[in-house]
Amino acid sequence: MDKLAAHFWNGCAAGELRYQRCRACAAPQSYPRAFCLRCGGADLEWRTGRGRGTVYAWTRVERAPSDEFRALAPYLIVLVDLDEGYRMMGHGAAPLAIGERVRAGFFEHGGRHLPRFYKD
Amino acid sequence: MAYLTGAGDTPFGRLEDSTPLTLMAQAANAALADAGLVRADIDGLLCAYATTLPHLMLSTVFAEYYGLQPDYAHALQLGGATGCAMVMLARELVDAGRCREVLVVAGENRLSGHKRDAAVQTLAQVGHADYEVPFGATIPAYYALLASRYMHEYGISEADLAEFAVLMRRHAAAHPGAHLKEMISVADVLASKAIAAPLKLLDCCPISDGAVALVVSRERRGGSGVRIAGAGQAHLHQHVSSIASVSDLGARRAAALAMAEAGIGLADIDYLGIYDSFTITLLILLEEIGLAARGEAAARLRSGDFAAQGKLALNTHGGLLSYGHCGVAGGMAHMAEAQRQLAGKAGPRQAGERHCALVHGDGGVLSSHVSLILQRDG
Numbered sequence: 192m193d194k195l196a197a198h199f200w201n202g203c204a205a206g207e208l209r210y211q212r213c214r215a216c217a218a219p220q221s222y223p224r225a226f227c228l229r230c231g232g233a234d235l236e237w238r239t240g241r242g243r244g245t246v247y248a249w250t251r252v253e254r255a256p257s258d259e260f261r262a263l264a265p266y267l268i269v270l271v272d273l274d275e276g277y278r279m280m281g282h283g284a285a286p287l288a289i290g291e292r293v294r295a296g297f298f299e300h301g302g303r304h305l306p307r308f309y310k311d
Numbered sequence: 312m313a314y315l316t317g318a319g320d321t322p323f324g325r326l327e328d329s330t331p332l333t334l335m336a337q338a339a340n341a342a343l344a345d346a347g348l349v350r351a352d353i354d355g356l357l358c359a360y361a362t363t364l365p366h367l368m369l370s371t372v373f374a375e376y377y378g379l380q381p382d383y384a385h386a387l388q389l390g391g392a393t394g395c396a397m398v399m400l401a402r403e404l405v406d407a408g409r410c411r412e413v414l415v416v417a418g419e420n421r422l423s424g425h426k427r428d429a430a431v432q433t434l435a436q437v438g439h440a441d442y443e444v445p446f447g448a449t450i451p452a453y454y455a456l457l458a459s460r461y462m463h464e465y466g467i468s469e470a471d472l473a474e475f476a477v478l479m480r481r482h483a484a485a486h487p488g489a490h491l492k493e494m495i496s497v498a499d500v501l502a503s504k505a506i507a508a509p510l511k512l513l514d515c516c517p518i519s520d521g522a523v524a525l526v527v528s529r530e531r532r533g534g535s536g537v538r539i540a541g542a543g544q545a546h547l548h549q550h551v552s553s554i555a556s557v558s559d560l561g562a563r564r565a566a567a568l569a570m571a572e573a574g575i576g577l578a579d580i581d582y583l584g585i586y587d588s589f590t591i592t593l594l595i596l597l598e599e600i601g602l603a604a605r606g607e608a609a610a611r612l613r614s615g616d617f618a619a620q621g622k623l624a625l626n627t628h629g630g631l632l633s634y635g636h637c638g639v640a641g642g643m644a645h646m647a648e649a650q651r652q653l654a655g656k657a658g659p660r661q662a663g664e665r666h667c668a669l670v671h672g673d674g675g676v677l678s679s680h681v682s683l684i685l686q687r688d689g
Contacts, residue, residue, distance in 0.1 A: 250455035254506045268456065270460075
């Protein structure tokens, strides 16, 4: 895992949803990079979001890819549009529908703290 | 001018004791025979990749194994769009005068060559390693996310999706090489095992062993040639999390470029070879390209338009959903079938006289799009 991804996942372990925002053009971005996807600038800051957003898409995984995730199945995977203006993947607490307001929580699984979105 | 002068394939399904190289050789033999060529005629070779034979130089591994010494060779990787991308490139090579006869070949023992879970896990890696794969996502899950949103926006039901699985199975039943031939109903699809809601087992293509080879030539050969009249690509995202809009995934852009190059419009097309890794893939591609209005693809199917004798015969070999999916060759089977239909060589499956085909491949999660226009010449 690179340093940027480690910073995101360390945030999850601390109960924070961290994201990057460009200091020059104020664009947030959905996964961290060394530059701003909109303006190309390199002056990015890390922020901690409020963890609130709207469900863009969801699925319930029944056929898990590994033993580790079979223990959890079925589980919801969601794409959430965060209020800060970016989209991310996470787990979801059933039942959820498209357009529903959610807030982020975290749960430990396989040595990681995974974001899970709950009905707000 | 570039022509698709040869098409060859193996049956798809469980082919014990096969390897990517044995399968590719078998398909290459058939394609060369179809084109009336021998190995020494091949001066260009394009290969793809095989998850059961990861190698830095698959094209020259195959060239040495098969006994080719081409002037031009390399492999190319674009997921499910690789086959269409290879044929597009072969056309450029031929048009540029670089090659005369290009062999395009892919094959893989994706079913028998992987242990349980391995294929699923390998394929899931098209997801983002740091921000998607850690959630226990799978390829069906990525497509299911897309499906949930698209169905929400355009009012599509699970029964609408199921119709496409049923149609592909009906077409596969007429092909001796198809992986899945047992007839199914919409009710069977809806009752099949849940995989990643809203997708069920029969909304998903199987994993197969198999290979397909095509020959792209500078000169037309035989009675009726099949010309590669246009090609186009579009690449708007890689990961499902980065999709800006489920209504603009790249398919329309790629098809528009291909049609403009061929100097044709949608109304000129009478055969379709459309990538169908999942039922939702097929439905979205048909609607985005404009072959059916938004939310209307299933209605168009029910009216008979996509049947073998319909106005827009669709994947008459059975597609990935039923002919089978062995990786890159799975998407090439659509081209092999389109070539045969246009040349009038599809035998009992011949869907009347067809003049103009649109073949479309997508890789990733509707991420990479390649469209080709094939036209009957003479």
